[in-house]
Amino acid sequence: MPSNEAQDLARIKKTLKELLVADLSLEDIKPEEIRDDEVLFGEGLGLDSLDAVEIVVILQRKFGLEVKDLENRKDVFYSIDTLAKYIYENKKNIS
């Protein structure tokens, strides 16, 4: 992995964690406590379907990405790792 890609991904992950804690009002967790590979929904971080919609809003507002087919994009919403990868690849396509 080229170093600038790794840096970009790390930056996206850090931003994502901060946004999740703030915008989803996660009260008992700090951004740095969320693991990159932690499952976001159900077990793991324990997010629910309304949080999924909020994440779609976050992607749109902060990264300019539109996720239309939410039901079939569960792979994207699996963890911070998968979300960051999706953002990185799609932002690259946009720019």
Next chain:
Amino acid sequence: MKILGIGIVFNRGRGIDSLEKALHEGWQAPAGVEIKGRKSFAYKVDQPTISDRTLLKNMRRADKLSKMAVVAASDALAGSGIKDLNRKRVGIITATALGAHVTTFDFLDDILEYGDAGVSPTTFSNSVHNAAGSYISSALGIEGPTLTVTQFFFAFHSALQLAQVWLHEDRCEYVLAGAVEQYGDVLGFVHDTKLTPAPDGRIRPFNLKPAYQVPGEGSVFFLLGNKKHDNTFCEIHNVSINADEKDMPQADLDIIDTDGLLEDETVYTRCVSSAVPAAAYAPLFGSMLSGSAFNCAAGALMMRKQKIYANPVTDNLHDLNIVMNTVPCNIELIRCIRYNCFNEKAAVYLRNARD
């Protein structure tokens, strides 16, 4: 109907003990706020006051308005000490003048900033008026009817009248009726530009004109029921809106809702008399369209304690008969009075509870 429990959240704390402490301690300066570069004051509820991890564990998405209402409603229920309460037979009536206006403006700001497709669904769901009532129902497991009453000055009185009907018809065994209001930048701006802000943060309830105001926020809930219980505060003998009171007996104390929300409050001189001492406690919690609920809570506490609390601010421009000292007293009847901007009057009569 009887007041069986009271829960309160305001700038001086949480719980009926905080209200009693505030009544004993008297006026304290409210927090400073800045409105478009101008310094002003507001009676705001601190975040730690409504931090209750156990009660609010499933309410992380709720806004401050709903959290204040849930905390107050929960305390009213707990304070009653009633153990075998059938939650299917408990109703909820939330009175609010401005409701979730802070969240509503957040939602509107989001539309302007991100477009209508980029707004948060959570912000939207919290912006509806019945959100606080729904959160109370969900957090406390109450399954009776839930309703929100919205009106500028008399929302709380309407809520009490509706509670009377529900109890009378036996639709409910108990009703949680209360009020909630939230402070926000827009409200602060309106207060600062359209009303007369108290220059030193001190509401002067007996100034009457000019009537100084300082916006407040908070929530009070009452558990109401027809049967007397051990912790009963008093009974609500009568609630009237714009009604003839000539058949009502003279009260031992008049609590007036003078808080600066009317430009001219001299209308209150119509109802107070030199024979009955007057009190006004808005300087303890701030100017709120639903402030009557807070004054009623103070009245109910006085009935229980059989004690009249000194006015927190005693500037007396019109030489009214006002309560100057906190004294034990035999109180049988307290009248709480609110006028609106059309000079209509609402009154709540609190009386010693009878079996």
